[in-house]
Amino acid sequence: MFDASRGRVAVTVEGKGLSVRPENLALADREASLVAALQALCVAPGPGWHSAKELHSRLLQQSEWAGVSLQEVKRGCTVLAQSAPPAANGTVADAAASETEAAEAGAAADPAARVATLLEVLRASRAGSEERRAAVEELLALLKAHGSSRSVVNALVDGEGPQTLYAIENSMQGDWHTDARNGTLTRIGEIVRLSGPVGLAVSRYRAMSTRKVEAAVAGMHDGCEHD
Incomplete structure (x- = not known):
């Protein structure tokens, strides 16, 4: 005082x-x-x-x-x-x-539950935050180790993991520059490229969303005259 x-x-x-x-x-x-x-x-x-x-x-x-x-x-x-x-x-x-x-004990005992928790953390995280970077890094490690487990895949899909990762990867809001610099976006790219059902689920959602965006953009130009 x-x-x-x-x-x-x-x-x-x-x-x-x-x-x-x-x-x-x-x-x-x-x-x-x-x-x-x-x-x-x-x-x-x-x-x-x-x-x-x-x-x-x-x-x-x-x-x-x-x-x-x-x-x-x-x-x-x-x-x-x-x-x-x-x-x-x-x-x-x-x-x-x-x-x-x-966190380590929970991941070892129930990796599916840990995946669900990490997705909740990611949805609430701010762009450029250390919390987001750490959660994506841990999620990647879990999916590499347990990606063949049906319960883990279900936790990822049911927890809207593909949607959450796509939103982070394509967001231009907040401090997304730091997400690009600190490896967050690179690790999301690694998740997309994982072999097996995990990578397939994420890459399929990414492709589907990209097609929707392209279709929407094309629809905006219907009837327009271009040189």
Whole structure:
């Protein structure tokens, strides 16, 4: 808080309240501050404190971290797990590792369910986001490993995977330039070229959609005179 009457800023350092001049303050390292904020959350036991997504949700409720991304929280959890010993109740270690472990365990135990979850993430993701890139990368790895499984193919088709991937690939909205630069679109192209039913399902939808677009464009010119 800034005390205008005194021209000083109220801050807390290691639990002690201080009043300092603005010129004596420097912006703290964002990652270090985030790790400290995560540590403060992780010491609170109870259900819901073992997930990076839950920590992200809690941080968003604090004005200081209103714009923090899930990827930043995941990186912060990793740093926290490497730098701090586990608490007696295990919440620090669990919060840092659970997101990745849960994803890996879920993919191994039920890859079809994981495919469905990733498609939901992709539909809600923003163009150019790290979340989108990571989801497409994981989806590609899953489809390469389990693409011959009928349940995985069904999850892809029933979850509108071909439609979702086509929409991302052809969208010109948002930060689609980053999707092109960071490999997101390249990985979608790899999914299209996969052998077997997965690649066939995606490539068929792509071809069908392309034909519809071409037909629509041709229809717009019916009756027009061209030189």
